[in-house]
Amino acid sequence: MSALLDIAELAKRFEVAGRRLLHAVDEVTFTIGRGETVGLVGESGCGKSTLVRLINRLLDPTSGSIRLGGAELADLRARSFAANPHRARIQMVFQDAGDSLNPRYTAADAIADPIRRLKHLKGAALRQRVEALADMTGLPRELLSRFPHQLSGGQKARVGIARAIAVEPELLILDEPTAALDVSVQVLILKLLQQLKGKLGMSYLFVSHDLNVVRLLCDRVLVMYLGKIVEQGPAAEIFGDPRHPYTRALISAIPQADPARRIGRLRLGGEPRSPIDPDPSVCRFYGRCPRGEPRCAAEMPLLRSAGPARQVACHFA
Amino acid sequence: MTAVPTLAVDDLSVEFRTRAGTVKVLERVGFQVDKGETVALVGESGSGKSVTAFAVMGILDPAGKVTSGRAMFGGADLLALSEAELAEQRGRELSMIFQNPRTALNPIRKVGRQIADVLVRHGGATRPDAPRLAVDMLKKVRIPDPERRAEAYPFELSGGMCQRIMIAIALACRPALLIADEPTTGLDVTTQAVIMDLIGELAHESGMATIFITHDLALAAEYCDRIVVMHAGHIVESAPAGTLFTMPRHPYSAKLLAATPGETASLGQLASIPGGLPDLRRPDLPACRYSSRCERRIDDCRRPLPQREVGPRHLVACWNPL
Numbered sequence: 001m002s003a004l005l006d007i008a009e010l011a012k013r014f015e016v017a018g019r020r021l022l023h024a025v026d027e028v029t030f031t032i033g034r035g036e037t038v039g040l041v042g043e044s045g046c047g048k049s050t051l052v053r054l055i056n057r058l059l060d061p062t063s064g065s066i067r068l069g070g071a072e073l074a075d076l077r078a079r080s081f082a083a084n085p086h087r088a089r090i091q092m093v094f095q096d097a098g099d100s101l102n103p104r105y106t107a108a109d110a111i112a113d114p115i116r117r118l119k120h121l122k123g124a125a126l127r128q129r130v131e132a133l134a135d136m137t138g139l140p141r142e143l144l145s146r147f148p149h150q151l152s153g154g155q156k157a158r159v160g161i162a163r164a165i166a167v168e169p170e171l172l173i174l175d176e177p178t179a180a181l182d183v184s185v186q187v188l189i190l191k192l193l194q195q196l197k198g199k200l201g202m203s204y205l206f207v208s209h210d211l212n213v214v215r216l217l218c219d220r221v222l223v224m225y226l227g228k229i230v231e232q233g234p235a236a237e238i239f240g241d242p243r244h245p246y247t248r249a250l251i252s253a254i255p256q257a258d259p260a261r262r263i264g265r266l267r268l269g270g271e272p273r274s275p276i277d278p279d280p281s282v283c284r285f286y287g288r289c290p291r292g293e294p295r296c297a298a299e300m301p302l303l304r305s306a307g308p309a310r311q312v313a314c315h316f317a
Numbered sequence: 318m319t320a321v322p323t324l325a326v327d328d329l330s331v332e333f334r335t336r337a338g339t340v341k342v343l344e345r346v347g348f349q350v351d352k353g354e355t356v357a358l359v360g361e362s363g364s365g366k367s368v369t370a371f372a373v374m375g376i377l378d379p380a381g382k383v384t385s386g387r388a389m390f391g392g393a394d395l396l397a398l399s400e401a402e403l404a405e406q407r408g409r410e411l412s413m414i415f416q417n418p419r420t421a422l423n424p425i426r427k428v429g430r431q432i433a434d435v436l437v438r439h440g441g442a443t444r445p446d447a448p449r450l451a452v453d454m455l456k457k458v459r460i461p462d463p464e465r466r467a468e469a470y471p472f473e474l475s476g477g478m479c480q481r482i483m484i485a486i487a488l489a490c491r492p493a494l495l496i497a498d499e500p501t502t503g504l505d506v507t508t509q510a511v512i513m514d515l516i517g518e519l520a521h522e523s524g525m526a527t528i529f530i531t532h533d534l535a536l537a538a539e540y541c542d543r544i545v546v547m548h549a550g551h552i553v554e555s556a557p558a559g560t561l562f563t564m565p566r567h568p569y570s571a572k573l574l575a576a577t578p579g580e581t582a583s584l585g586q587l588a589s590i591p592g593g594l595p596d597l598r599r600p601d602l603p604a605c606r607y608s609s610r611c612e613r614r615i616d617d618c619r620r621p622l623p624q625r626e627v628g629p630r631h632l633v634a635c636w637n638p639l
Contacts, residue, residue, distance in 0.1 A: 184572070255536040
């Protein structure tokens with residue numbers, strides 16, 4: 001699999017009061033192959049959203065590189081990226097379709113907008129394209145003239161997906177696309193996403209809190225903790241044999257209907273360390289980690305290989 | 318079990334008057350919660366979970382009207398109490414945790430004071446004592462550095478922390494009944510686990526009865542003793558949590574389980590539920606509101622819904638159960 005997206009040592013630091021630096025994304029390196037679905041998991045505040053905004057070129061990185069199919073995007077300014085031909089190659093489906101759709105746009109307007117701006121289609125050709133997209137995403141054509149408040153949650157999700165794939169992106173970033181939906185609708189949207197990926201040959205970066213959904217949809221998983229990737233590998237291995245203590249805590253927090261699977265669960269105490277001017281020689285997870293040995297406070301563990309396609313950042317994993 | 322339940326809801330019906338007609342939001346809903354027991358209300362949006370809780374708490378929207386039923390709590394019918402009597406019960410005996418802690422907390426009052434307010438109003442604490450007791454509550458919900466956090470405003474705290482403040486407020490006066498409406502939606506799974514453990518421990522310690530409203534079946538199964546499944550304003554099944562998971566009897570419960578990503582190996586194995594909720598404004602609503610979506614529909618389904626006891630504490634409202 002040749003890499004579509006190649007992220008190397010990408011960092012974003014925000015200056016906060018008193019010239020201190022908040023390390024939101026700290027020297028992150030990973031790739032996404034063509035046709036691959038990569039899951040990004042971690043708790044709120046771990047830098048997932050900042051990372052997504054960097055890749056999506058809505059934020060300028062402090063350092064590092066973002067290569068998409070060989071083209072370097074990190075040097076392009078976020079401000080002018082909207083007019084850049086690369087803009088169409090990365091698209092995003094936002095978390096709450098209800099909040100991310102313009103309330104004064106009909107479903108057709110919402111889907112047509114990116115095509116008009118980035119593909120410069122007009123008139124009948126534009127209308128045909130919008131109808132084709134509605135068909136592709138399972139949105140009944142008669143709903144195209146409706147406004148967001150006249151659509152159900154599932155229908156809004158379909159509009160959000162239709163407008164994201166309208167400009168034929170190579171990379172689709174999905175930020176909790178089903179978090180606001182009922183399970184019966186969630187199933188339909190997940191299946192739609194799976195089917196569209198095969199049909200259109202896209203790669204997905206799938207950001208989610210719902211680990212059960214990540215497990216079903218993703219080929220590979222990246223686990224982030226306080227700005228760093230602490231573990232990555234094939235989804236089956238991450239879920240079957242988590243190595244990093246944080247990954248283990250994350251997986252043992254998945255609610256289990258079956259009491260037999262609730263044995264030996266790991267709960268995290270303590271408070272996360274501050275991401276502001278973090279000590280470069282202390283493991284970010286130190287203080288919450290059930291292991292936490294002196295070495296963890298003296299030497300930051302680096303992401304190292306732990307089997308083919310598997311990496312983990314812990315001295316003891 | 319012969320003990321008197323903490324809460325017994327019986328024959329509860331609620332209607333909402335709208336310009337487009339009367340919506341029959343709840344119809345003849347009945348369930349019980351025993352002392353120390355945690356009961357989950359599960360179902361999709363529009364199933365009536367929150368309306369049930371709001372009706373019991375007496376905080377229905379003015380457009381909503383209770384048309385029948387009782388909610389017996391501590392020897393009195395909550396639905397028949399006056400607003401003043403209810404206000405005495407709420408906060409002291411009856412408590413609720415809302416879905417979004419940030420909007421439920423007062424944004425311009427320090428969190429320690431918000432807890433102290435409840436203690437003074439309902440807990441018989443004196444003003445000088447209240448701040449210290451509020452810090453004790455913060456300790457109890459495991460907020461690190463409680464003395465400092467008591468001086469914080471909600472915007473200065475994380476979502477998980479705000480939810481713990483809400484829980485501290487709800488539990489400040491040791492209520493006999495706690496209603497938790499999706500208390501962990503929007504929180505990280507690690508935080509969710511800690512919050513759920515906490516509610517469970519406190520319920521266990523003080524014998525508090527808990528109604529836990531959620532759409533997450535796995536979460537309900539892990540933390541609740543019994544599960545009540547709602548669909549379009551009806552209770553379709555209620556059963557001990559383990560039983561519901563291994564042997565759902567109502568076709569809707571089974572579909573809901575099959576749609577929940579859990580231990581299923583692949584996306585292909587997840588099944589969706591065909592159809593949608595019926596329009597609850599229709600005057601000719603069928604007796605079984607699931608029948609139009611149901612694959613097991615038979616002629617009997619047009620008769621009034623049965624309450625079949627198919628096992629210990631296991632009721633199913635279906636003429637043709639699995």
